[in-house]
Amino acid sequence: MNSYDNFKDRTPMxxxxxxxxPDKRFTTGCWGVLCGLASSRSHESFATRFAVAKxxxxxxxIGSDYTFFAQFKTAGPRNFDSFxxxxxxxxxxxxxxxxxxxxxxxxxATSSAGILGTRFRQSxxxxxxxxxxxxGLLSGVITPVAVFEKLRNF
Amino acid sequence: MKVGxxxxxxxxxxALYALVKYNGDDVREVGVSATAPSASGLNVPPRKPxxxxxxxxxxxxxxxxxxxxxxKLLETLDQLNANGIxxxxxxxxxxxxxxxxxxxxxxxxxxARLYNAAYFGTEDKILRQRISKTISxxxxxxxxxxxxxxxxxxxxxxxxxxxxKENLSFAFKSRFLSTDDYYGELAHTMLGAPVSxxxxxxxxxxxxxxxxxxxxxxxxxxxxxxxxxxxxxxSMLRKYLNEAEPGFGITSTxxxxxxxxxxxxxxxxATYFESQExxxxxxxxxxxxxxxxxxxxxxxxxxxxxSHASNLLNEPAYRTQLIELKQKAxxxxxxxxxxxxxxxxxxxxxxxxxxx
Numbered sequence: 001m002n003s004y005d006n007f008k009d010r011t012p013m014x015x016x017x018x019x020x021x022p023d024k025r026f027t028t029g030c031w032g033v034l035c036g037l038a039s040s041r042s043h044e045s046f047a048t049r050f051a052v053a054k055x056x057x058x059x060x061x062i063g064s065d066y067t068f069f070a071q072f073k074t075a076g077p078r079n080f081d082s083f084x085x086x087x088x089x090x091x092x093x094x095x096x097x098x099x100x101x102x103x104x105x106x107x108x109a110t111s112s113a114g115i116l117g118t119r120f121r122q123s124x125x126x127x128x129x130x131x132x133x134x135x136g137l138l139s140g141v142i143t144p145v146a147v148f149e150k151l152r153n154f
Numbered sequence: 155m156k157v158g159x160x161x162x163x164x165x166x167x168x169a170l171y172a173l174v175k176y177n178g179d180d181v182r183e184v185g186v187s188a189t190a191p192s193a194s195g196l197n198v199p200p201r202k203p204x205x206x207x208x209x210x211x212x213x214x215x216x217x218x219x220x221x222x223x224x225x226k227l228l229e230t231l232d233q234l235n236a237n238g239i240x241x242x243x244x245x246x247x248x249x250x251x252x253x254x255x256x257x258x259x260x261x262x263x264x265x266a267r268l269y270n271a272a273y274f275g276t277e278d279k280i281l282r283q284r285i286s287k288t289i290s291x292x293x294x295x296x297x298x299x300x301x302x303x304x305x306x307x308x309x310x311x312x313x314x315x316x317x318x319k320e321n322l323s324f325a326f327k328s329r330f331l332s333t334d335d336y337y338g339e340l341a342h343t344m345l346g347a348p349v350s351x352x353x354x355x356x357x358x359x360x361x362x363x364x365x366x367x368x369x370x371x372x373x374x375x376x377x378x379x380x381x382x383x384x385x386x387x388x389s390m391l392r393k394y395l396n397e398a399e400p401g402f403g404i405t406s407t408x409x410x411x412x413x414x415x416x417x418x419x420x421x422x423x424a425t426y427f428e429s430q431e432x433x434x435x436x437x438x439x440x441x442x443x444x445x446x447x448x449x450x451x452x453x454x455x456x457x458x459x460x461s462h463a464s465n466l467l468n469e470p471a472y473r474t475q476l477i478e479l480k481q482k483a484x485x486x487x488x489x490x491x492x493x494x495x496x497x498x499x500x501x502x503x504x505x506x507x508x509x510x
Contacts, residue, residue: 023505032377033342033370044461047502053411060412061370063307063338065267069229073236078345090274091311092342096235096267 017151021049022130027110031058033092035077048110048130055109059102064095070142072101100147104137107151111135215239215248224258231264239268241276246285253292263304266292270308282313290317293325302330310339314346319355337367345374345381356387360394368398369416372423392427395420402452407493414456414499421457437466441475444482451486454479455496458503467510480507 028045030036031054036043046054062075075095097105111134133154137147221230239245249272253265266289273285289309296302306325310318322343326336337359344355359367372395374381383391400416402408421440429436444454457463458479466472480503487493487500 023502030377032373034345034374034377036378045464046461047505049498049502050411050415050459053415057412057415061373063342065304065307067232069232071229071232071236073232078342089346090313091346094307094311096232 014148017148019151019154021047021052022128023047025110025128025130027051029109030077031055033058033061033077035079051110052106056102056106059095059097059105062092062095064097064102067096067098070098070101072097072105074105098144100142100144101138103151104142104147107134107137215245219248219252224261228260228264231261231268235264235267235271239271239275241272241274241278241281241285243281243284245275246272246281246288250288259298259300262298262301266301266304266308269305270311273312283315286312286315286317290321293321293330296330299328299330302328303335306330307335307339310343314343314348314351318343318347319351333362333364334366337362337364338370341367341370341374353384353387356383356390360390363394363397365398365400368395369400369419371395372419375423375426376419388427388430392424392431395424395427399424402450402456407490407496409452409455409493409495409499411495414452414459417453417456418460418462421453422462437472441472441479444479445475451482452496454483455487455499455503458483458506459499464506464510467507476507 025048026045027048028043029051030043031046031051058077059075062077064075073093073096076093078092079089095102095105111131133150137150140146215234218234219227219230221227246269249265249268253262256262256265269285269289273282276282286309289305289312293302293305293309296305302325306321309321312318322331322336322339325331331339340355340359344352344359347355359371371391375391381388381391398420400413400420402413402417403410421443422436425436425439425443428434428439432439440457443449444457458476463476467476483503484500487496490496
């Protein structure tokens, strides 16, 4: 297995990127492996920095597969079955990502259209600059370098 | 935030490997923007403007897969997996034929995933049973662990049926699944399982002491509190979670957002089960744990950053305890001025309290 430490020993790392997050922008959504209706307890509101990490953690808990292509599949939670009022519906959907699409997905969760893998997600102030930047991560040609450069210039 | 911190679990090595290996050389246009598969029950509105329409259609798989070049075939299979396929008997025949004829692991693991897509691409119970049975049979005769893992994970995310538990057990014993894979999948299947199977699953997870499954269980508890477990099972889960308290990184000032989230989820789940047994309110149990001198101050920072703490601030009954916790967090943060992530967390906590 290609462990993280083993990899670091063999390969030069890229410079860390420190992203500037907006302080007062909140995203409400479902961040777990189960998602109920928008009014249920499974929906919580987080500041942007925390929301990005919450989405990354949600993908980690749901599980994902690696691909070396830019095509990706969003990891999605198990949904509350409103018909029989239980969690017996479809199981959580495993995601499929490359490094760049995984990061882009986590950020995209904070955009107004960022419904990746969740339901009824809402962001406040959705016409702001952050919205434009985040939407840009998944537009055009998606490559690790392109996403890295975009994040560096956030 | 350091972006690398976001990458967690099994994706770490893979993500960073690709980050360097491809280094801009591997430029590919995304032909079809990903959408959550609607057939899986997700009620998802259309993607953002500019994204291509979901390409799931009446496409015949044999036509779609008649591409030349192995790279193009793999990419096409990824697109089908992302966008879903229609589960017709013709498409399932094509999947069967291609899987049995292929010797390429990369192709086979993608075909294994497509069975899952085909299952959710139909509501026909007979076709769904056929897919479930086929995956189970292929799993039994598979020798390549990479393909075996893909088959096992493709099946475990179908609706729970008579093969689910047996397949997972077989794949684990065959070493197709890692320990985290296996117990993680058990935790995911638990909710859809009938009562008797659910009870066995809980016993097995609890006996494993596996930490990844504990994280999933904690999340389930926090999200729903409706696990519908017996008193005895709740007691077993409480003990299991108590033994899986998460830590905060290598140094005494390490503080990552993922660690913070993991801890906060764990504490809420652990105190939920404890409150069920002791009849004490979960929030009081949480405050008692956090204010204890034996509890890492970073645990306090983690909880104060959460949406749950922010909501509790609206309740006058908890204000005194929350201010005490804030003071404990501030003393620790002030003592570590060079720890960027802690300083940043401190600023966020101050904003939260100031807004209430």
